[in-house]
Amino acid sequence: xxxxxxxxxxxxxxxxxxxxxxxxxxxxxxxxxxxxxxxxxxxxxxxxxxxxxxxxxxxxxxxxxxxxxxxxxxxxxxxxxxxxxxxxxxxxxxxxxxxxxxxxxxxxxxxxxxxxxxxxxxxxxxxxxxxxxxxxxxxxxxxxxxxxxxxxxxxxxxxxxxxxxxxxxxxxxxxxxxxxxxxxxxxxxxxxxxxxxxxxxxxxxxxxxxxxxxxxxxxxxxxxxxxx
Amino acid sequence: xxxxxxxxxxxxxxxxxxxxxxxxxxxxxxxxxxxxxxxxxxxxxxxxxxxxxxxxxxxxxxxxxxxxxxxxxxxxxxxxxxxxxxxxxxxxxxxxxxxxxxxxxxxxxxxxxxxxxxxxxxxxxxxxxxxxxxxxxxxxxxxxxxxxxxxxxxxxxxxxxxxxxxxxxxxxxxxxxxxxxxxxxxxxxxxxxxxxxxxxxxxxxxxxxxxxxxxxxxxxxxxxxxxxxxxxxxxxxxxxxxxxxxxxxxxxxxxxxxxxxxxxxxxxxxxxxxxxxxxxxxxxxxxxxxxxxxxxxxxxxxxxxxxxxxxxxxxxxxxxxxxxxxxxxxxxxxxxxxxxxxxxxxxxxxxxx
Numbered sequence: 001x002x003x004x005x006x007x008x009x010x011x012x013x014x015x016x017x018x019x020x021x022x023x024x025x026x027x028x029x030x031x032x033x034x035x036x037x038x039x040x041x042x043x044x045x046x047x048x049x050x051x052x053x054x055x056x057x058x059x060x061x062x063x064x065x066x067x068x069x070x071x072x073x074x075x076x077x078x079x080x081x082x083x084x085x086x087x088x089x090x091x092x093x094x095x096x097x098x099x100x101x102x103x104x105x106x107x108x109x110x111x112x113x114x115x116x117x118x119x120x121x122x123x124x125x126x127x128x129x130x131x132x133x134x135x136x137x138x139x140x141x142x143x144x145x146x147x148x149x150x151x152x153x154x155x156x157x158x159x160x161x162x163x164x165x166x167x168x169x170x171x172x173x174x175x176x177x178x179x180x181x182x183x184x185x186x187x188x189x190x191x192x193x194x195x196x197x198x199x200x201x202x203x204x205x206x207x208x209x210x211x212x213x214x215x216x217x218x219x220x221x222x223x224x225x226x227x228x
Numbered sequence: 229x230x231x232x233x234x235x236x237x238x239x240x241x242x243x244x245x246x247x248x249x250x251x252x253x254x255x256x257x258x259x260x261x262x263x264x265x266x267x268x269x270x271x272x273x274x275x276x277x278x279x280x281x282x283x284x285x286x287x288x289x290x291x292x293x294x295x296x297x298x299x300x301x302x303x304x305x306x307x308x309x310x311x312x313x314x315x316x317x318x319x320x321x322x323x324x325x326x327x328x329x330x331x332x333x334x335x336x337x338x339x340x341x342x343x344x345x346x347x348x349x350x351x352x353x354x355x356x357x358x359x360x361x362x363x364x365x366x367x368x369x370x371x372x373x374x375x376x377x378x379x380x381x382x383x384x385x386x387x388x389x390x391x392x393x394x395x396x397x398x399x400x401x402x403x404x405x406x407x408x409x410x411x412x413x414x415x416x417x418x419x420x421x422x423x424x425x426x427x428x429x430x431x432x433x434x435x436x437x438x439x440x441x442x443x444x445x446x447x448x449x450x451x452x453x454x455x456x457x458x459x460x461x462x463x464x465x466x467x468x469x470x471x472x473x474x475x476x477x478x479x480x481x482x483x484x485x486x487x488x489x490x491x492x493x494x495x496x497x498x499x500x501x502x503x504x505x506x507x508x509x510x511x512x513x514x515x516x517x518x519x520x521x522x523x524x525x526x527x528x529x530x531x532x533x534x535x536x537x538x539x540x541x542x543x544x545x546x547x548x549x550x551x552x553x554x555x556x557x558x559x560x561x562x563x564x565x566x567x568x569x570x571x572x573x574x575x576x577x578x579x580x581x
Binding site: 023024054055058085107109110111112146200201203207 | 342343346353354408409410411414430434437438440441444445448491492493494495
């Protein structure tokens with residue numbers, strides 16, 4: 001399945017509060033770009049909020065700092081910006097049916113080998129099982145964290161970069177499509193979570209700057225080759 | 229501003245396309261260190277890797293040989309994989325090196341860009357952060373005192389046994405080598421340790437908020453500004469002309485990036501990418517001596533003042549003749565321009581007598 005994400009968003013109240021779990025490179029970059037797109041942003045980690053205060057004040061000024069629980073409770077969309085190796089630590093949180101974006105990647109050369117990510121399944125499917133209270137959408141995993149700010153363009157700009165998303169809940173996908181658009185990218189909805197198997201490192205769309213037409217064509221090709 | 233070279237002692241295809249042998253690479257590396265000293269460069273760094281295409285798994289041994297062949301140049305690790313070494317052994321080696329070199333060695337402690345050391349030494353990658361913090365803590369204690377009482381999770385307790393020898397320098401320099409992880413900048417600032425920032429692509433300016441975070445954390449923790457030194461490690465290569473520098477530096481860079489791309493699932497590196505980073509504003513210090521000097525001064529301005537810039541020149545080492553020429557130009561052409569400009573700047577900044 002493949003639908004163009006633009007225009008499918010808007011039925012429910014538009015999300016305006018973004019919660020970011022993680023204050024590393026990815027978390028701060030997503031926070032900055034989300035604020036640039038007009039969202040309120042809160043950042044939290046497993047550490048006490050005061051431990052990340054200085055980091056956030058320099059790297060994502062304007063974002064609120066809170067505990068992970070409060071960040072989740074106060075957000076319309078939650079972004080998981082932690083190393084994938086630590087995903088199990090997230091399972092103690094109740095996501096209460098919230099839309100949760102999973103941009104995490106499995107990178108054995110840097111993070112070591114994790115058996116549950118060595119199989120056919122995409123990492124997002126494993127993470128969704130670990131977080132049953134989240135409506136997980138796999139997105140933002142195939143663009144570099146610094147490119148997220150550098151490559152953003154207003155809607156309608158010719159050649160605007162496109163970003164893929166996949167998740168099992170259609171309303172959650174629509175919400176994430178709207179978010180991606182406001183970050184500065186054309187969203188391309190690839191369908192259910194299983195489609196995100198085609199987003200992984202080493203496959204053609206990973207790290208490649210594609211516009212919507214090119215991304216749609218690439219995903220179609222990958223669906224034929226990689227989805228069951 | 230000091231100027232240095234960092235070499236990862238990596239085996240590359242030579243000018244004929246044949247891979248260098250470990251013996252050839254080691255011989256060339258010794259010659260590079262000697263030449264860098266002779267042309268007056270300030271620092272030479274040796275990497276640490278534990279994989280087939282590198283010959284620098286024992287960097288302190290290489291540095292000892294380098295120290296015996298040189299007079300003035302400072303020798304640093306680039307970087308020491310601190311999480312995967314016993315800090316007592318590390319301190320002993322560097323203290324010994326410091327005596328051999330008469331006070332010219334420095335430790336740059338970091339993660340490194342590969343993780344091969346962890347399985348090799350039976351460590352769990354999940355403990356990486358805890359190991360780094362604990363090992364750094366002990367290393368700093370050993371720098372302060374010869375008989376520390378110390379307890380940690382990963383290493384047997386020290387109950388006052390002595391750790392010898394003491395280094396020649398009153399305070400053996402220990403830098404923190406960082407990539408882009410905010411927490412690492414924060415930690416270095418809080419500890420008041422000098423910072424070696426590796427910027428391997430994009431722009432220098434993008435790292436300014438991280439460097440500001442480091443400086444502020446250091447100030448708030450009460451460290452004097454002169455302790456909060458920032459150095460930059462970036463890809464570099466100098467030739468007589470801009471065009472020549474680019475055409476000679478691109479093939480080895482492409483070779484190294486495409487091997488990494490294969491392993492890490494990146495897309496392959498391309499000439500347009502390379503040219504964008506070699507252009508003004510980009511993070512590669514590649515070009516004619518004047519061009520490179522200007523880039524260095526620009527990088528220093530972008531990052532709020534740098535005390536040292538080190539050139540990542542591992543790729544160029546595949547062609548010893550080009551490597552030799554680049555080191556010479558760096559010492560004889562680039563360094564004078566940069567030193568003059570830095571001196572003029574500090575004179576202008578100093579209050580009138």
